[in-house]
Every structure is written in C-alpha cells, then in structure tokens.
Amino acid sequence: ACSDEAEPAPGSDKVTYVTAFGAVGRDAFAWVAREKGYFAAAKLDVTIQLGAATSENLRVLAAGQAQFIHNDLVGSWILAGKGEYTDIRAIAASHQQTLVSIVALEGGSVKTAKDLEGRKVGAATGSVNQLLFPAYAKRVGIDASKVLWVNTQPANLPTLLASGQVDALSTFLIGAKGIEKAAGGRKTVVLPYGDQLKDLFGNGLITTAAIARDKPDLARRFRDAMLKALEYTIDHPEEAAQILKKAQPAADVTAAVGEITLMTPYVRATGIPIGSLDQARVARAITTLEEGGLIKPGLKPEAVVDFGLVPK
Amino acid sequence: MKSFALPVAGAVVAIAVWWAATAVLGVRPFFLPSPPDIVAAFLAQPGYLLREAWATLTATVIGFLVAAVGGVLLAVVLTLAQSVSRATLPLLVALNSVPKVALAPLLVLWLGFGAAPKVVLVVLICFFPVVVASAAGLGSTPAELGELGRSLSASRWQQYAKIRLPWALPQVFVGLKIAISLAVIGAVVAEINQPNHGLGAVVVLSGMSFDTPLAFAAIALLALLSVGLFYAVAGLERLLLPWAKAITG
Amino acid sequence: MKSFALPVAGAVVAIAVWWAATAVLGVRPFFLPSPPDIVAAFLAQPGYLLREAWATLTATVIGFLVAAVGGVLLAVVLTLAQSVSRATLPLLVALNSVPKVALAPLLVLWLGFGAAPKVVLVVLICFFPVVVASAAGLGSTPAELGELGRSLSASRWQQYAKIRLPWALPQVFVGLKIAISLAVIGAVVAEINQPNHGLGAVVVLSGMSFDTPLAFAAIALLALLSVGLFYAVAGLERLLLPWAKAITG
Amino acid sequence: MIGLSGVSRRFGAVEALAGIDLEVGESEFLAVIGRSGCGKSTLLRIIAGLLEPSAGTVVVDGRPVRRPRRDVALVFQRPALLPWRTVLGNVLLPVEILGLPSASSRKHALELLDSAGLGDVHGRLPHELSGGMQQRVALCRALVQRPRVLLMDEPFSALDALTRAELADRLQELHMGLRATTVFVTHSIQEAVLLADRVAVLTPRPGRIRKILDVDIPRPRSFGHNAHLIEVSRCVAELHDLLL
Amino acid sequence: MIGLSGVSRRFGAVEALAGIDLEVGESEFLAVIGRSGCGKSTLLRIIAGLLEPSAGTVVVDGRPVRRPRRDVALVFQRPALLPWRTVLGNVLLPVEILGLPSASSRKHALELLDSAGLGDVHGRLPHELSGGMQQRVALCRALVQRPRVLLMDEPFSALDALTRAELADRLQELHMGLRATTVFVTHSIQEAVLLADRVAVLTPRPGRIRKILDVDIPRPRSFGHNAHLIEVSRCVAELHDLLL
Numbered sequence A: 001a002c003s004d005e006a007e008p009a010p011g012s013d014k015v016t017y018v019t020a021f022g023a024v025g026r027d028a029f030a031w032v033a034r035e036k037g038y039f040a041a042a043k044l045d046v047t048i049q050l051g052a053a054t055s056e057n058l059r060v061l062a063a064g065q066a067q068f069i070h071n072d073l074v075g076s077w078i079l080a081g082k083g084e085y086t087d088i089r090a091i092a093a094s095h096q097q098t099l100v101s102i103v104a105l106e107g108g109s110v111k112t113a114k115d116l117e118g119r120k121v122g123a124a125t126g127s128v129n130q131l132l133f134p135a136y137a138k139r140v141g142i143d144a145s146k147v148l149w150v151n152t153q154p155a156n157l158p159t160l161l162a163s164g165q166v167d168a169l170s171t172f173l174i175g176a177k178g179i180e181k182a183a184g185g186r187k188t189v190v191l192p193y194g195d196q197l198k199d200l201f202g203n204g205l206i207t208t209a210a211i212a213r214d215k216p217d218l219a220r221r222f223r224d225a226m227l228k229a230l231e232y233t234i235d236h237p238e239e240a241a242q243i244l245k246k247a248q249p250a251a252d253v254t255a256a257v258g259e260i261t262l263m264t265p266y267v268r269a270t271g272i273p274i275g276s277l278d279q280a281r282v283a284r285a286i287t288t289l290e291e292g293g294l295i296k297p298g299l300k301p302e303a304v305v306d307f308g309l310v311p312k
Numbered sequence B, C: 001m002k003s004f005a006l007p008v009a010g011a012v013v014a015i016a017v018w019w020a021a022t023a024v025l026g027v028r029p030f031f032l033p034s035p036p037d038i039v040a041a042f043l044a045q046p047g048y049l050l051r052e053a054w055a056t057l058t059a060t061v062i063g064f065l066v067a068a069v070g071g072v073l074l075a076v077v078l079t080l081a082q083s084v085s086r087a088t089l090p091l092l093v094a095l096n097s098v099p100k101v102a103l104a105p106l107l108v109l110w111l112g113f114g115a116a117p118k119v120v121l122v123v124l125i126c127f128f129p130v131v132v133a134s135a136a137g138l139g140s141t142p143a144e145l146g147e148l149g150r151s152l153s154a155s156r157w158q159q160y161a162k163i164r165l166p167w168a169l170p171q172v173f174v175g176l177k178i179a180i181s182l183a184v185i186g187a188v189v190a191e192i193n194q195p196n197h198g199l200g201a202v203v204v205l206s207g208m209s210f211d212t213p214l215a216f217a218a219i220a221l222l223a224l225l226s227v228g229l230f231y232a233v234a235g236l237e238r239l240l241l242p243w244a245k246a247i248t249g
Numbered sequence D, E: 001m002i003g004l005s006g007v008s009r010r011f012g013a014v015e016a017l018a019g020i021d022l023e024v025g026e027s028e029f030l031a032v033i034g035r036s037g038c039g040k041s042t043l044l045r046i047i048a049g050l051l052e053p054s055a056g057t058v059v060v061d062g063r064p065v066r067r068p069r070r071d072v073a074l075v076f077q078r079p080a081l082l083p084w085r086t087v088l089g090n091v092l093l094p095v096e097i098l099g100l101p102s103a104s105s106r107k108h109a110l111e112l113l114d115s116a117g118l119g120d121v122h123g124r125l126p127h128e129l130s131g132g133m134q135q136r137v138a139l140c141r142a143l144v145q146r147p148r149v150l151l152m153d154e155p156f157s158a159l160d161a162l163t164r165a166e167l168a169d170r171l172q173e174l175h176m177g178l179r180a181t182t183v184f185v186t187h188s189i190q191e192a193v194l195l196a197d198r199v200a201v202l203t204p205r206p207g208r209i210r211k212i213l214d215v216d217i218p219r220p221r222s223f224g225h226n227a228h229l230i231e232v233s234r235c236v237a238e239l240h241d242l243l244l
Ligand SMILES: Nc1ncnc2c1ncn2[C@@H]1O[C@H](COP(=O)(O)OP(=O)(O)OP(=O)(O)O)[C@@H](O)[C@H]1O
Pocket: D127, D128, D129, D130, D131, D132, D133, D158, D159, D160, E011, E012, E014, E015, E016, E034, E035, E036, E037, E038, E039, E040, E041, E042, E043, E077
C-alpha cells in the first residue's frame, strides 16, 4: 500500500494520505483514484496509509506525517471547537450526512429509538457516536441518561450485538451488512442519527491550514482526483471493491460492495455537487454541536473549512 | 536513608529533563504536557484518580498472584515430565504469541463486563515469563544436590519441595519481576479495551476528550504503581532469599 | 525423529479438540472458524500472507537483536555500578510500565509510517525481560568464581568477559526466550496500530471486513512464527551451553 | 550385605571401572583406596544406586539395586549442603524426607553435631562455615538416618589430623554401635588401616580390584599412643606398595 | 616478602583470627596447620588481598596489600573451575587475564598438566573429572602464572597418598626452581614437615599463632624411603602435640 503501482508522472508532488479507518468500502475511492490514474493525471504521487481513528488521524496530520486525511468531520470539528487541532481545514465532504446510527437486530428489544431507555448500547470508546447521542435523544424525546453505554473497540461491536451482550450499537450505518453477517444473517434495524440531526456531515477530506493557504493548487488537484474517484466508486461498487481487494488483500469484496451501496445516497445528494460543503450548513452543524454542549460557542465555519477550496 | 536518595535523585533528574524539554522546545500540552500540568490535573480530582488506581491495582495483584502460583505449578509439571514439556510447550508458546490486545475483546465476550476479563488478561500476560523462568530455575539444580535428593529416596514431591524449588526461587523471582510489570500492562490493556474502570480507562477517556494532562496524570500513577509493585516483589525476594545473595559475589 | 513426534502430537490433539468443538457446538465461522476454514483462507492467498509474515518476521528479528544486545549491555552496566542501578532501575521499571498500545501511536508521530516505529516498539517491549534476567544472571556468579577473578587481578571487563557473562548465559537465555515471544507481540501491536504491513495488519483489516477465517489464518501464522522463533532461541541455547545442562541434574 | 559381580562403568570413551567383583559382609567395614581418578567415587555411586553400571550386577541385602535405598546413606565427596538451610536444618533433611520421628531425631542430630565439634554453629548457614566444618555437617547428615549401609566418599579429606583422629574414633564407636555395613573411600592409607576390617585397593584407569587386604588388628585401634605400631606399619607399607 | 602485624578478622560475632604477627621471608616455604575452622583459609585470603582484615596490616613485597596482586597466586580450598572451559582452558585462564605470552604459556600449561598426571584429559570439561583431578587442575592453574608468591589452601586434600607424594616432590622441585615465597595450608602434619622450612601452628577459634616451628631437615626430603625418619618423627610428634 505504500508505493504507487501506477507510475507517477515525473515532477509529481509527493503527498501522504491517510484513510479514515483501515481499508474498507468507504475508503475504497483512494485506491480507485490511484488505479484509474487520477492521481497521476493530477501530477500527484500519493502514498496511501491506513488510518486508525479520528483523533489519531488528526494527530498524524498535525505532526506533519501526512498532508491529507479522510476523517469524520463532526468528530474533527468537535476537537477543533475544544481548541485542539485548530489548524485543520476541510476541503470536501464525502458524506453529506452523518452515517452515525443506532443499529439493532430485528426481533430484538430495540425497534425504535423510544426503546433505548434502560438498554445497553455498545459504542467505540469515547466515539463521536456517544458524544452526539444526547442531541439525538433530545430530538426523539428520550432521556439520554437512561441509556447504558458499553465502551469497546470498533472491531468488537458486531460480536457484542450478535452475542446478545448489548441490545443495540451506535455505529456507522454502513457497517450494518457486516453486523448481519456476524449475526448469522439476521436483519438489522437501522436508526440513523441523520434523520434527526440533518445538518451534520459524515466523512470529509481534511488538510492543514498551511497547505490550504500556501498550496491551494495542490489541495485542489488532490480534491478533484479524489472526488472523481468517489463518483466512480459509487457508480461501480463491484469494480471499486475489486480494486480495493487488489491493493489490500485483507479486504472483503462483499463487505466493501455492501458499504459502498449503503453509503451511496449519502454521497450523492440532489442539487449539489459531490463533495459539497455549504457554508450555511456548516454553520448550522456547528450550532448543533454547540447546542449539544459538545463545543463552546464561537467556532467559526472558516476556522474548520476552507471555503475557497470546497467544490463548487 | 541512603537507599532512597539515589532512586529519588534519578526520578528528579528525569523529571527535570522532561520539564526542560517541554519548556525549551515549547511542546504543546496535548502532545506532551509539562510536569506542573500533570500535577495540576492530578490535584483537580485526586479522589477519582486514586479510586481508579485502586481498581487497576486490585485486578493486577489478583491476576499476578494467580499467574505466579499457576506458573510455578506448570513449570513443575513441565520439568517433571520431559514428554509433557515436549508436547505442550510449543502450544504454550503459540498461545502466548496471540497478542493480548486481540484477546481482550474476546474475553469481554466470554466473561462479561466485570473485573473477570481484566484479571484473566493479567493472568494470561504474566503467565509465560513465570513459567519460562521457573522451569529454567527448576532445571538448574546442581548435579550434586539432585543426587543428594535421589540418594535419600526422596519422592518427586519432596525433591521439589525441599531441594529443587528452593534452589529455583531466585530464578522464579526473575520471572515474577518481569511478570509484575506485564501484569500492570495487562490490566491496562483490558481497561483500554473496556474502559469502565481503572487507570487505563482514564487514559482512554481523557484521550478522547483531549485532556492530555489528565491522561498523563493517569500514566504517571500507572508508572508509580508499577514501580511500587516491582519493588514489592524485589523486597519480598530480599526477605526470602538472603542466602542467594550470600553465596554470590 | 522422536524429538519432533511429541510436539507434533500435541499440536494435532489441540487442533482436533478445536475442530471437534466448532463442529459439535456448531460455532459460526464468524466467531470461531474451524481449522479447514482457516486453511482455506490461507490457501486463497498464500503469497499475500507469506509476504506479510515476512514483514512481521524481519521487524521482530531486528528489534529482538537490538534489544538482546542492548539489554545485556545495560544489565552489565547495572550490575557494574550499584549506584547506577539504584538511580535508574526505577525509571526503567516506570518506562516499561507504559502500555505499549498507548505508545504505538506516538511512535508513528515521531518516526513516520515506515518500519522504524515497529522495530522501536519491538525493542521497547522486549528490552526489560532481557535486562532483568541478565542482571540476575550477572549477579549470580558463585562467590568462589568471583574470588577467582579478583585473585587474578582481572579487570572489570575481563571479569565480565571471562567469568560473569559466561556464567550468566543460561539466565540471559531465560530473558531472551521471554523476549522473543514479546517481540512478536510488539510487532503485532505496532501493526495493529498502523496496519499497512504485517500479519497484525491482516488481523485488523480482515476483522474490519468481518473475514474471521482470514484473521485466524494470520493469527495461526503468527503462532507458527512465534513458535519457530522461540525454538530457534532455545536451539541456540542448546548449541552454546552444553555445559549448563551437564552440571545440573 | 553388598555384592558386586562383574561391574563395569564407562563414561563415553573413558572406562572408569572394569570387572569389579566385591562382597561386603553384614556390619563389615571396608575401606577402598586407589589413585585419584581410578573410579572410587563411581563405585560408591553405583552401590548407592545413583549410577547404573554399564555391565554387571549390584546386590544390596539380597536385592538387586535399581534405585537408591532408604537404608543406605551416602556421604558425598563434596559436602552438597543446601545453602538456604542452617547447619541443623541440613542435618535434619534426611529426617524430613525419610519421615523419621522428629523430636528424637532432632536430639540425635544435635548430639551428632556436638560430637563433630559443631554444637555451637548449628544455627549458621553453610556459607559461613569453613571447608572442614561443611564436610563434618555432611557426615552428620548421613549418620542421622542410622543407615544399615553407610557409604562414605573421603569424608575426612578436608579435616586436620586431629579432628580426623577424633572423628575416626567416634566413627569406630558408632560403627560398633550401629553395626552398619560401611564402605569407606579414603586417600589416606593410615586411615584405611585404622578403621577398616578389610581394605580394597583399586588399580588406576580402569579401576579394577588389585587386592583386598585383611587388617587383623584388634579394636579399638588408634594412632594417638603408638599402639599396634608394627602391624599398622606392615599394613601401611603393603598398601603403599600396592598403590604403585 | 610477606609481613602481617596485628591482623584480626571477625565475621559478625565470630572472631576468626586474632592478633596474627607473621613474617615470611623471600623464597621461604611456610606451612600453616591448625584445627578445622581455626582461620587458615581466612588468613590466606587476607594475604591474597581478597578479604580485608578487621584490624592490623598486611605487607607483601614492601607494600601494603589493598587488593590482589598480579604476582601472587592462590590455590583455593575448592577447585573453583569454570564449568564451560576445558581443563586446558581453565589452566590458561590466568594466562589470558594477565596477558602472559600465549604460545610459551600453552606449552608450560601442558607440561604442568602432564606432570600432574592430567596430560591426557586436557580437552575434557571439569564435570567429567574426579574430585582429585579437579584439584590438580586448580593447582596447575596457579602454577602456570609463575607467581612470586604462592598461596595454597589444602591443595592435596582430595589426593591419594601416592599422587600426593608425587606432587609434593614436584612442588619441591618447582619451589626450588621458581623460588616463590610459599604459604601452604595443610591438614597433614607429615606434609607440612616434608615440604616446609617453617610450620606455623594456629590455635582454634580465634586463630592465633601458637608456635612457629623450624624444620631443619635437609632437602630434598621424602617419605618414600625412610630417610630422615628421626627428625621427621620428632617434628611430627611436636606438631601433633601443638595442635591439641
Ligand atoms: N563468610 C563468613 N561468615 C561467617 N563466618 C565465617 C565466614 N567465613 C569464615 N567464617 C568463620 O571463620 C572461621 C574460620 O574459617 P576458615 O575458613 O578460615 O577456617 P579454616 O581454618 O580454613 O578451616 P578448614 O580447615 O575447615 O578449612 C570459621 O569459624 C568460620 O565459621
């Protein structure tokens, strides 16, 4: 994964890019961009590294070990709003709405959001899923404090639910297929936070403030290559999954196709270009976070997004 | 008196270097907080931190004791019968090689959310050093003492109880000293995986909320805990084995 | 011949029990794949798995060698000067107690995405057992051999080179045998944290794709690797220290 | 009591003992002498059941020896004390292992230590003792079990002439009291003559029995006063020549 | 060459040596005898610079002893061989440590081993040797460095009478050749008389010098043929009484 197979054009800019989380369907477009020659065409020599999690990726970016990352925008902005990592700039949104959801098994005790009070809900430790939950609970009218959180590692979540250790999970909805596999084919009930918290974005491409300021052309070339690949990916889920599998043999084609299919409606929203980051929506998203008590008031949209670099 | 001066001096120098580094290089606190930041974080909620430290300590100590006793017993079995050792040691090595991080979630699955998975992880992580060191110790009885036992028609059990095990104790303690450090790590790995209690949970949760000084306060407590436990084991060794020091030089 | 029969038998029995358990209890492959599932996962892409195993192996071996040499040298320094030992051992224990999981991300920050953080993590994880065991070994020279060295006016260096270190070797190997297992774990922890290469990466990535048989194929290779390395160290011990076996009984 | 026939022992290429035939009667005191490295210790270890002969058979009390017997005690050439036990603790080791009555054995042990001149050091650890003191502790440890067969490998080698004489006296008394069958390896011809009913002389490499000499000197014997001077001299001289 | 004045040594509550005054002249051969545990080994280790006296001063070759000297060799009471080195390797240890010329020392070592009857075992490891053979290796190891001062702690204790006599002969020759100042601890009065210019007798606990006896018997001495029988007997008898 470290070196490009497609020969980079001479004089290309060397950059390092970090995926959101390992090598699964949602991140397949990076390898598609490479395989399809989009990077080479944009005179980019991109090294793709596998990301660990929201905060780890931000740290890597801040430490200068990478120039671009794919990250959860809500989580990133919460951290920016707390005064950490203030020198990051989003340049595109890959998912127009947050993918965070409540997932339960059909036939279980959780059928609607109302059923969550008094239940055990598993989530990745300290993840944005938990942070956002009070805001979600308020909208659906339940008492957030009556939910029993079980902290665990992301990889462990499907097993927890499948084995009945928890009644529901808070996770990305695109993981639902994997959860069904873990549960031996039982169907899932998916309750997206996005149904209630409509202004929150999902993942996005982020770079440093310095690059956004000093090398806007580099950022644009990278953004365009990636968005082109993202579009190609949702149009050709099977092929994208194969490309992913070729670069990362540990990836699973079926699971990747499932993720890509599930995320498609979140990538392509009517009336706006892929990757769009609308300033007014960003402002509303920040307001949502402020109202949820997740950040202190005062975070400006320009402080987390470079609107000069977002797709128009 | 003097025996405390040097370790304290070492710690003071280390902290001073660290402090100087953060001050001179102007490191941001969330990368590496300076000592006063950490002290402040501790003083902000000492009760909470000490309570979590206690949780980590108990799991560590219980798991360590189980592993110590079990490890020595297994070493006895392994040295008793070469064939058992031949057949099972590779399996033991293979099992030990499974990264404990990967095991932690499974333990939660099997044992639930209480203290059990933590204790089990501690046992698993510190079992192997005790077994390897004890087996080496039990196999190192000088030929003349081995012959002494045999010449007295000592039973297997007596040979171990009266000769081999006492002789092996200094080496058992090598295993125990390595194990006690691992035990703390094991408890923390379990807590990181399933952060409801303990200093590992504090590290994770404060990391999530980007309270790096609090995370480092927890890490500092962990270090203190480790050092304390290590020296407790070393002290026990001194107490039990004065003869071992006396016959070396 | 016979020396291979027993370990193989042990492995066969273990695999049979496992197989029977998955078959009888009807465990789903997602939770615990049966041996044929795992073999199939391996055979689906043997080249890939072996390449990743090689990456893990090289990092493990390099880190282990660095830690082995460095650990023995540090043990020499610690036993040479009691005051150095007093002042620095607590720090060493404290540093060792920092969970390596928590360290892995920091190493990536400092050292980038290459093999360096992995090797460093391996060194950090297996340094301590080597130091503790070697220091114990170097301190266990029988009084009469210590006096022999002194009576010959041997320099410090000569006492170590000719007497103390050879005498300590059996105990150094206890440290090395513990360390080699930890070394593999260290490499895997680094790979889990930063899953670009190695069997640890395969475990993480296949886990994300819910491909449990592939994860177990990687874990099985890891176990093989560990066992192979452990017995390589044990074999080296046999080769170098026939006298140690001869004077015990 | 002890019977060896055709006993040989090889260590790899080294032939340590070859074709040893030997009978030791009930309550007999047999001394064994021979050049250094001729196989004396090997012989004792074979009789004790610690070492298998390469060929030949060993019988003690009418039964073939396959493993050590509880009624046989061995004093090793080196003291082989447990460094973590006190002097008394070391002497009591056989008592614990053989399950002898503890109160009376303790008294017995203290008496033995006393008569070996170690009464006041019974609480010390072995490393605090001189070489000769350690050797005496090992001797007491063997005697405490009141064995029927007593095998001793140069038990007085680290002792000065006087202590040796005192202990030899004491050993004679004990022997007469215990009536233990005794095989006593020594490198001192005088000692052999002083103590033994018969003296077996081994040849060097491989050890074979060159001759077994009867010592017909009335007991109790002693060197202190020059009693039995002529018989002793004759025996010593003969043994001296046999060793060559 | 060696001078001790007012030397005492305590081990905790135990007084091992008390007020030792002793002069050993250049090339003199001094034997030390005394009861087991009287402090003979302690005395040697103090002269060797391995142990500090609790009081008093030790001078060797005009300079106070603070640490071991390179021209002093010590034969320990126990062989103290390195188990991983062959016999020859053990004998060559001082050569390596003291940086003596290696080719000639190797030859010297092999000669010494030969004359100690170990010529054919120089490639074996210590655990393959008998007790007496190990002791002879330790002796060769001390002689290989051609020391100016030779301190020996019961070097013949594990040897049979004949080997002992041979080695004693050889040691006399060596002594006459090397002219090393020698302090020789023994528990054999005969041996002391055979070898020594003077014999120091220590009292038991604490060790003090009871008497230093001059042995005025012409050299080379030997017991084999009953030469010097009367002088030897007189000395032996006197020493015997002194030990009491
Ligand atoms: N490390 C020690 N700790 C305590 N006491 C000791 C120590 N070393 C020697 N002693 C005591 O000092 C005294 C003299 O011991 P030393 O070894 O010098 O005797 P020795 O004359 O050589 O006896 P032997 O002839 O039996 O070898 C003994 O009583 C012994 O117990």
